[in-house]
Amino acid sequence: MDLNNIKQYAKEADEAEIQVNLLKQQLEILKAGTATDPELTKLQAENTKLKHRLAILNKAIMAQSEEKGLQSILKTLHNLFARAITNACPDIPEAPIDIALSAKFGDYQCNSAMPIANLYKQLGKKISPREISTKILENLPANNLIEKLEIAGPGFINIFLKKQFVLQAISSIFNEGVQPPALKQKKKILVDFSSPNIAKEMHVGHLRSTIIGESVCRLLEYLGHEVLRINHVGDWGTQFGMLLAHLQDKFPDYTIKSPPISDLQGFYKESKKRFDEDEDFKKRAYACVVKLQSFDKDHIKGWKLICDVSRKEFQKIYDRLDIKVTERGESFYQTRMEKIVKELKAGGYLEEDEGRKIMWGDYGNVPLTIIKSDGGFTYDTSDMAAIKHRLEEEKVDWIIYVTDGGQATHFYTLFGCARKAGILNEQIHRVDHVGFGVVLGEDKKKFKTRSGDTVRLIDLLDEGLKRSLDKLKEKERDKVLTSQELQKAQESIAYGCIKYSDLSHNRNHEYVFSFDKMLEDKGNTAVYLLYAFTRIRSIARNANFTSEQLKELAKTNKISLEHEKEWKLAKVLVRFSDVLLKITEDLCLHHLCEYVYEIATTFTEFYDACYCIEKDSSGDVVKIHVGRILLAEAAAMIMERCFDILGLKPVSKM
Numbered sequence: 001m002d003l004n005n006i007k008q009y010a011k012e013a014d015e016a017e018i019q020v021n022l023l024k025q026q027l028e029i030l031k032a033g034t035a036t037d038p039e040l041t042k043l044q045a046e047n048t049k050l051k052h053r054l055a056i057l058n059k060a061i062m063a064q065s066e067e068k069g070l071q072s073i074l075k076t077l078h079n080l081f082a083r084a085i086t087n088a089c090p091d092i093p094e095a096p097i098d099i100a101l102s103a104k105f106g107d108y109q110c111n112s113a114m115p116i117a118n119l120y121k122q123l124g125k126k127i128s129p130r131e132i133s134t135k136i137l138e139n140l141p142a143n144n145l146i147e148k149l150e151i152a153g154p155g156f157i158n159i160f161l162k163k164q165f166v167l168q169a170i171s172s173i174f175n176e177g178v179q180p181p182a183l184k185q186k187k188k189i190l191v192d193f194s195s196p197n198i199a200k201e202m203h204v205g206h207l208r209s210t211i212i213g214e215s216v217c218r219l220l221e222y223l224g225h226e227v228l229r230i231n232h233v234g235d236w237g238t239q240f241g242m243l244l245a246h247l248q249d250k251f252p253d254y255t256i257k258s259p260p261i262s263d264l265q266g267f268y269k270e271s272k273k274r275f276d277e278d279e280d281f282k283k284r285a286y287a288c289v290v291k292l293q294s295f296d297k298d299h300i301k302g303w304k305l306i307c308d309v310s311r312k313e314f315q316k317i318y319d320r321l322d323i324k325v326t327e328r329g330e331s332f333y334q335t336r337m338e339k340i341v342k343e344l345k346a347g348g349y350l351e352e353d354e355g356r357k358i359m360w361g362d363y364g365n366v367p368l369t370i371i372k373s374d375g376g377f378t379y380d381t382s383d384m385a386a387i388k389h390r391l392e393e394e395k396v397d398w399i400i401y402v403t404d405g406g407q408a409t410h411f412y413t414l415f416g417c418a419r420k421a422g423i424l425n426e427q428i429h430r431v432d433h434v435g436f437g438v439v440l441g442e443d444k445k446k447f448k449t450r451s452g453d454t455v456r457l458i459d460l461l462d463e464g465l466k467r468s469l470d471k472l473k474e475k476e477r478d479k480v481l482t483s484q485e486l487q488k489a490q491e492s493i494a495y496g497c498i499k500y501s502d503l504s505h506n507r508n509h510e511y512v513f514s515f516d517k518m519l520e521d522k523g524n525t526a527v528y529l530l531y532a533f534t535r536i537r538s539i540a541r542n543a544n545f546t547s548e549q550l551k552e553l554a555k556t557n558k559i560s561l562e563h564e565k566e567w568k569l570a571k572v573l574v575r576f577s578d579v580l581l582k583i584t585e586d587l588c589l590h591h592l593c594e595y596v597y598e599i600a601t602t603f604t605e606f607y608d609a610c611y612c613i614e615k616d617s618s619g620d621v622v623k624i625h626v627g628r629i630l631l632a633e634a635a636a637m638i639m640e641r642c643f644d645i646l647g648l649k650p651v652s653k654m
Contacts, residue, residue, distance in 0.1 A: 072181045072577040081110050088135035092119050106158030113155035129155025169574045170634045174554035178641040180223045181577035190228040191217050193402035197234035198310045199264045202317050204447050204455040208436045211502045213402040214323050215589050218645045235329035241289030246271035255298050258305035261313045336385040337377050361416020383414050388423045398430040405435035434587050437510035464494035467515045489654045496648040500526035504593035524597040532600040534654045536636045539612050543624050550633050560627030565606040572602045596642040603635050
């Protein structure tokens with residue numbers, strides 16, 4: 001926190017507020033009198049500019065006072081340049097502020113001058129981008145972040161960071177731990193993910209929702225938000241009427257004990273076939289639905305047993321992948337569905353369509369089916385009841401739905417209907433559909449077993465364990481690790497590579513599932529990163545330093561940033577907060593995977609060029625570079641935090 005900056009911002013904010021109030025009084029006097037239109041227009045324009053400037057200054061005060069530890073460099077630069085641009089270009093009320101990471105010139109770059117020059121051109125003023133850049137630099141406030149600035153090319157401003165700033169930021173890790181970026185507001189967020197169907201086994205189609213949803217939750221929890229992890233399972237509706245009717249014939253003890261999950265799945269397929277082909281069975285199935293939804297004792301008893309069997313099978317998967325989620329099935333919303341239908345009818349939102357009752361959103365060309373022609377409810381009904389419950393009863397600020405990209409149109413319509421009905425107000429609520437592409441086999445077709453069946457998730461995890469153990473034995477790790485260490489390494493690699501392979505791809509795209517590629521120890525893979533992390537942590541162990549000793553050493557020893565590779569690594573490490581904030585905008589976890597891979601590869605460059613421990617020809621330690629070991633430990637601590645968000649579990653020996 002820079003106290004001088006805060007005082008300066010506060011002083012300017014007070015002055016701007018006084019000017020806004022004086023202008024407001026002048027406007028009122030002029031409106032009541034005989035002022036000409038040009039006078040009013042000029043004062044109104046000046047008032048708008050001052051209000052905009054005041055908002056920026058107040059935002060800067062808030063940002064400066066909140067930051068600590070690994071603060072967001074992009075956000076800090078944005079605030080500094082926003083102030084400079086507002087002062088340099090007062091006649092452009094909402095000038096663009098474009099700050100980007102620079103790969104070649106400087107550390108960061110301000111690219112605002114060119115678009116601002118275009119805005120001046122539209123106003124009939126010809127000012128060159130370089131001239132604008134010069135004015136921006138003249139108005140840039142004093143700060144502890146920037147070492148130097150250069151104007152390049154047509155008007156780019158190259159920004160170079162101060163080593164002292166970076167040094168303090170990384171040193172803070174040893175005092176405070178790896179802190180998340182400061183947020184203005186902590187939110188209540190509901191993440192709807194995984195969502196398997198009762199009476200069916202989890203398959204590869206549930207993999208992406210489960211893994212992506214878990215990591216989104218971990219990130220938001222780390223940032224300090226209150227997160228509700230909801231598993232919206234399919235446990236209600238016509239399919240359960242079909243299944244219960246079929247079990248009455250094939251498994252009459254269904255109210256006392258449930259068939260195992262594999263048998264249930266078979267019974268489900270058989271019941272669907274009968275439902276489609278046998279009219280009498282269809283009538284019985286509908287009668288079972290009515291009894292279930294009116295909470296008939298026997299039907300509820302049988303249904304609960306089916307749910308319990310499924311729930312236990314789901315939990316086996318969740319335990320192995322370290323997934324935490326709270327089940328809340330469609331059945332939870334039965335009475336709320338009845339209520340929302342009455343409200344939508346009373347509001348005049350429903351219209352008849354060939355016996356159905358449908359609802360159109362505020363825009364779009366696909367309606368929701370709220371009531372089927374047979375009078376039953378649908379997934380659309382439960383989703384409308386759910387969004388109302390979440391926003392109005394649970395009072396969440398933000399809902400995130402993690403489902404495959406094929407459901408994008410459904411959620412687009414759902415949000416539109418919720419807006420139209422006055423349930424969703426995007427001035428105070430945020431809703432996101434986090435869509436993702438399908439998992440493909442190595443033949444580039446939808447991932448299936450050789451017989452053409454959907455791949456069971458439990459089989460996929462078992463295969464991962466087998467392959468990871470084979471890989472460890474191939475490297476003869478079984479000869480140096482204890483049986484317990486070997487098992488930990490096996491599970492770390494197996495589950496880590498499955499998760500990382502998914503998260504490292506842009507979620508909007510399809511990706512090819514290949515154990516061979518996942519288990520490679522080169523390139524952007526979990527195996528490479530887990531090995532790299534273990535190697536980094538071994539440096540301190542080889543120097544006989546514990547983590548507690550390193551914290552003490554950091555108080556009296558300076559982290560070394562003199563060598564170009566040390567400086568390069570340090571600048572990657574301080575981007576941690578910016579990467580997390582970027583993910584909160586687009587909810588794409590591959591940014592974090594790219595970042596942690598960049599740490600690992602940049603660390604390798606550093607390690608190859610800068611000795612941390614020097615040994616003589618006989619292997620004895622002759623010198624320990626504490627400053628470099630501290631830099632290595634800082635890299636390990638940030639990698640470890642990234643791993644935790646991604647759901648990877650590093651081990652001390654691999």
